[in-house]
Amino acid sequence: xxxxxxxxxxxxxxxxxxxxxxxxxxxxxxxxxxxxxxxxxxxxxxxxxxxxxxxxxxxxxxxxxxxxxxxxxxxxxxxxxxxxxxxxxxxxxxxxxxxxxxxxxxxxxxxxxxxxxxxxxxxxxxxxxxxxxxxxxxxxxxxxxxxxxxxxxxxxxxxxxxxxxxxxxxxxxxxxxxxxxxxxxxxxxxxxxxxxxxxxxxxxxxxxxxxxxxxxxxxxxxxxxxxxxxxxxxxxxxxxxxxxxxxxxxxxxxxxxxxx
Amino acid sequence: xxxxxxxxxxxxxxxxxxxxxxxxxxxxxxxxxxxxxxxxxxxxxxxxxxxxxxxxxxxxxxxxxxxxxxxxxxxxxxxxxxxxxxxxxxxxxxxxxxxxxxxxxxxxxxxxxxxxxxxxxxxxxxxxxxxxxxxxxxxxxxxxxxxx
Numbered sequence: 001x002x003x004x005x006x007x008x009x010x011x012x013x014x015x016x017x018x019x020x021x022x023x024x025x026x027x028x029x030x031x032x033x034x035x036x037x038x039x040x041x042x043x044x045x046x047x048x049x050x051x052x053x054x055x056x057x058x059x060x061x062x063x064x065x066x067x068x069x070x071x072x073x074x075x076x077x078x079x080x081x082x083x084x085x086x087x088x089x090x091x092x093x094x095x096x097x098x099x100x101x102x103x104x105x106x107x108x109x110x111x112x113x114x115x116x117x118x119x120x121x122x123x124x125x126x127x128x129x130x131x132x133x134x135x136x137x138x139x140x141x142x143x144x145x146x147x148x149x150x151x152x153x154x155x156x157x158x159x160x161x162x163x164x165x166x167x168x169x170x171x172x173x174x175x176x177x178x179x180x181x182x183x184x185x186x187x188x189x190x191x192x193x194x195x196x197x198x199x200x201x202x203x204x205x206x207x208x209x210x211x212x213x214x215x216x217x218x219x220x221x222x223x224x225x226x227x228x229x230x231x232x233x234x235x236x237x238x239x240x241x242x243x244x245x246x247x248x249x250x251x252x253x254x255x256x257x258x259x260x
Numbered sequence: 261x262x263x264x265x266x267x268x269x270x271x272x273x274x275x276x277x278x279x280x281x282x283x284x285x286x287x288x289x290x291x292x293x294x295x296x297x298x299x300x301x302x303x304x305x306x307x308x309x310x311x312x313x314x315x316x317x318x319x320x321x322x323x324x325x326x327x328x329x330x331x332x333x334x335x336x337x338x339x340x341x342x343x344x345x346x347x348x349x350x351x352x353x354x355x356x357x358x359x360x361x362x363x364x365x366x367x368x369x370x371x372x373x374x375x376x377x378x379x380x381x382x383x384x385x386x387x388x389x390x391x392x393x394x395x396x397x398x399x400x401x402x403x404x405x406x407x408x
Binding site for chain 1: 286297375378382
């Protein structure tokens, strides 16, 4: 009510969430997100979900630590594109408080509850506030890969304190579900991308499965009816396909991208 | 997609059992930070990754054409844009990468030329790589106007 009065005709979050269709509209979209077959479909559905939730902006970010030397940050954007430019220009992935939160916590929080720990994070918060995230909900999408692969959804509003009223309880649940579905889609997409790029065969994946099970070259050779040296040779080729320095890292990459 | 070479197309492999006498090799825990490489191996890996860059660029161009997307990239392959006109608008995937280190991939859809122009105006390559920037703007507007 407070927000409604302060922002003219715009309804507050509590008013929006009181509508019986509020949750239903978002829940209807969720299964289609996880199973979307194209990138444009998922971005479009994400935008629709953001609108149905009453937010003005949305960003889904995933972090993947490929190995000791490489990390990938991927984002799906349903927000002011200038925010994306600022993020890239300032290299914010190293100072992103939303990602930091998702790295260490699994709980959904509001930006008002998030502690900013450095000047860079403060700059991030200030610019984000001006570009659609004056009030925000940060929903981590945790995975079994712990800190090696994480996802985080941020829903934003131009209105300060928008997410601080009674309607938040419903948004918290829906945001978490949306974050998990977006992460599901992203994992499928990066898996396809890796397979297309690396041209791994079913035999390569089987070899990686053996390594993941802790088998030695001799044991693998015995199981596949080939020499241990041939196994080592094949592992070298598989590692090269995955740009991995060794077979243990190759297994790590295969597991992170959901190949095993 | 034709590029989708899924190993799952083969009959699903039976789970490989881990019996105690066979588990001699150490297994990295996936939920732990990546194992750091030794100095020599790290240097070798950096050299390998740098050497593989031109190959990666050629592959990306080919994939882009196959997927109906136009790929624009800087000479040194540090930044690339994939543009595709879709039913919901212009889909752009912006990739910023270093040979070793972080890679940032941003995916967005532009429904109208005004938003696209606003994004272009804020794009960091505007002054860093004006040739690529001009190409990006031109191709983006053409795609949005349905000329491509």
